[in-house]
Amino acid sequence: MSIARLQVLGQPRVGSVVRVRLLIQHAMDTGYLQNMSGQYVPRNVINKITCQADGFEIFRVDPSSGIAANPYFEFSWRVTPAKVIKTIWIDDIGVEGELITPIEVLD
Amino acid sequence: MTESTTVKRGGVGLLDRRRALIQLSAQLSTLTVLGAKGGAACAQGMYSGKLRTLAELIDPITNGAQASKARVQIKMPVLADNGNLVGLGITSTLPMLEHEYVQKIYLLSQRNPVVQMATFYLGPWSGEVNINTRVRLAGSQFVVALAQTSRGAFYYDQFDVIVTESACVDGS
Numbered sequence: 001m002s003i004a005r006l007q008v009l010g011q012p013r014v015g016s017v018v019r020v021r022l023l024i025q026h027a028m029d030t031g032y033l034q035n036m037s038g039q040y041v042p043r044n045v046i047n048k049i050t051c052q053a054d055g056f057e058i059f060r061v062d063p064s065s066g067i068a069a070n071p072y073f074e075f076s077w078r079v080t081p082a083k084v085i086k087t088i089w090i091d092d093i094g095v096e097g098e099l100i101t102p103i104e105v106l107d
Numbered sequence: 108m109t110e111s112t113t114v115k116r117g118g119v120g121l122l123d124r125r126r127a128l129i130q131l132s133a134q135l136s137t138l139t140v141l142g143a144k145g146g147a148a149c150a151q152g153m154y155s156g157k158l159r160t161l162a163e164l165i166d167p168i169t170n171g172a173q174a175s176k177a178r179v180q181i182k183m184p185v186l187a188d189n190g191n192l193v194g195l196g197i198t199s200t201l202p203m204l205e206h207e208y209v210q211k212i213y214l215l216s217q218r219n220p221v222v223q224m225a226t227f228y229l230g231p232w233s234g235e236v237n238i239n240t241r242v243r244l245a246g247s248q249f250v251v252a253l254a255q256t257s258r259g260a261f262y263y264d265q266f267d268v269i270v271t272e273s274a275c276v277d278g279s
Contacts, residue, residue, distance in 0.1 A: 017234035030243070032220070032275045058232050061240075066216055066224025068192045068241040068274075075227075078234035 004099040006051070006087055012079040013106045020059070022051065022073045024089060024097065030065040046071060049089040053082035081105055157218075164215045164222060164251050165263065174261035179236075179254050181266040190244040190274035197252045199236035201262065203229070209236050211255045217248035220275065243274035
């Protein structure tokens with residue numbers, strides 16, 4: 001199973017505003033919690049998420065440890081003729097993720 | 108016969124107990140807000156006892172510019188049972204046009220060790236300001252959403268939330 005999901009709600013038509021849901025699997029370790037052996041788990045959170053529709057940035061968020069594990073975002077987008085939404089994210093230890101979601105936009 | 112009676116009593120008692128628990132925890136959380144320092148949190152080396160003022164939250168971002176409490180709205184539960192996962196929505200009636208739009212939205216926490224929970228970058232391509240997310244809250248506090256428009260104006264909203272079980276602290 002993929003570690004990220006992006007869903008465009010409803011049928012996107014050019015010019016209309018649609019809701020987009022994004023869910024990424026990530027522990028978002030705050031650095032304040034201990035593991036089973038009593039050692040602090042170092043901070044490791046996603047610090048940047050970008051969504052691009054055919055290369056044009058439509059949403060960006062810089063989360064911190066204040067965002068819950070498995071970060072979830074729901075945002076609006078005024079639809080442009082695009083074929084894919086590409087989501088990229090990077091966390092504190094430098095692990096990058098990429099999700100490419102093909103979409104079907106009506107004129 | 109005894110069994111069924113116990114179940115019945117148990118059922119009623121459970122409801123009552125649950126209601127009492129909710130009330131108690133609400134009162135407890137209010138007490139914590141009133142000035143007690145988060146003991147468990149401090150024990151884990153986390154600095155979260157101090158409640159910041161609104162000015163302390165907003166001023167580093169606005170640099171002294173006026174921020175008005177209007178046109179932005181936070182929607183979230185008044186009582187959050189689990190601070191590790193609190194659903195939160197931000198909406199705004201501010202225009203999202205080519206020449207005037209909301210550029211950034213800062214999500215600020217009064218008590219969390221990290222003040223800026225998230226920064227959202229929006230634009231005319233967003234169509235409207237309507238964001239939902241899930242945050243972690245280290246205890247009862249108010250949450251602030253600060254919107255910055257492309258013309259440099261600031262609008263904010265704050266929301267008081269009671270958190271029964273704080274995030275950033277191990278329950279075990």
